[in-house]
Amino acid sequence: MQGVPRHLPDGDAPLTGKQPVWDLPVRLVHWTLAGLIAFSWWSVHNHHTDWHIWSGVAVLTLLIFRLLWGFFGSSTARWSGFIRGPGAVANYLRGGWYGVGHSPLAALSVIAMFLAVAVQVGLGLIAEDEDGIYTGPLAGLVRIETSDKARDFHELWFNVILGLIVLHVAAIIFYRLRGKRLTSRMITGKGDLDARAAPMRLGKWWVAVICLAIALGISRWVVAGAPPFGP
Amino acid sequence: MRVSVLAAAAVVSVVGAGVAYAALPKDKALAIMHSRHEGMEKIGDTNKLLRRELTSSAPFAPAVKSGAATIFDLSKRASGWFPAGTGPEMGNTGAKPEIWQNQKDFQVKLRNFQAAAAAFNATAAAGDLNAAKARYSDLNGTCKACHDTYRMEMHH
Secondary structure: OOOOOOOOOOOOOOEEEEEEOOOHHHHHHHHHHHHHHHHHHHHHOOOOHHHHHHHHHHHHHHHHHHHHHHHHOOHHHOHHHHOOOHHHHHHHHOOOOOOOOOOHHHHHHHHHHHHHHHHHHHHHHHOEOOOOOOEOOOHHHOOHHHHHHHHHHHHHHHHHHHHHHHHHHHHHHHHHHOOOOHHHHHHHOEEEEEOOOOOOOOOOHHHHHHHHHHHHHHHHHHHOOOOOOOO | OHHHHHHHHHHHHHHHHHHHHHOOOHHHHHHHHHHHHHHHHHHHHHHHHHHHHHHOOOOOHHHHHHHHHHHHHHHHHHHHOOOOOOOOOOOOOOEOOHHHHOHHHHHHHHHHHHHHHHHHHHHHHOOOHHHHHHHHHHHHHHHHHHHHHHEOOOOO
16 A cells, blocks of 8 residues: 555544444444443343343343344445454554545454343343243253353443443543544434445345344244243 | 130240340241241242143143142242341342332232232142143232242342
């Protein structure tokens, strides 16, 4: 990239005015997930373990939907569109990346968050409370000792998610101080783009509906206790 | 004669209870808290086994029967698990101080639990698994009703 002037990862590139960055499904998943994580934390600390379990099932639905939308959705939602190797991350840090959507560095954060929440949901599904009053929908598939361990790890693993949330918010503040408003992009779906970036290709609404139907179907199956509806 | 003996016994037991209430020695209080903890833990472990049996496609009736009997037996002992002076001020416990502030409500909830444990045990002993499932669900409701208000996390 000799000859291209080095510039900061964003902010000082030529701008094109407000362009689409995030489609509606991506934004809805993002804010619903944020709300459900807060609700899950609140409900389990306020004697609403039943609500906590349903909140976890809703998170499961979101994760399945987002996973599918990452294959069949808009260009900025696609895993293949933003997951890059270490070379691309280094290039981004040197200011050589311009594009729309997650940067190669942000992609690592997305994957970490997605996997961390998936692990948390998985642990919750097979966990049971100390008194045996509440059980995750799949607890019957594992031994009692496994369910009890899953509960302990579920409690500990929340700290990993909390750490990622802190990192996420810190990164947003860091970019904000450098003039890049990421939060308003995630609300309106639009932002200033580098003129050299290829525009976002919008996914089809009916594909989103199919992805959601599949996500709801799988969640319903899990709620029933899985295999042929029960252990 | 017989009446007066009974009356005397009643007076003695009331006075005895009063004395125990006034000054439960520390070692005795801690012993009660220990057996309460062990008993509650046993109820919880049995509950986990029962849930797995009753939600499986083919519940093992003898396991349900013995689990129900265990909880029924422990539920009767629970009457002696909460004397005044066995709260968090005495030692590490999952019992909230509200138990002794709302004694009337607590005792109602305790009796509900004992009645539900007895009803569940009756259906399990008779081998009626469908009825046992319904009574088990009632029993869980009584655990939850009490724990929501009177149980806190215990830090070992």
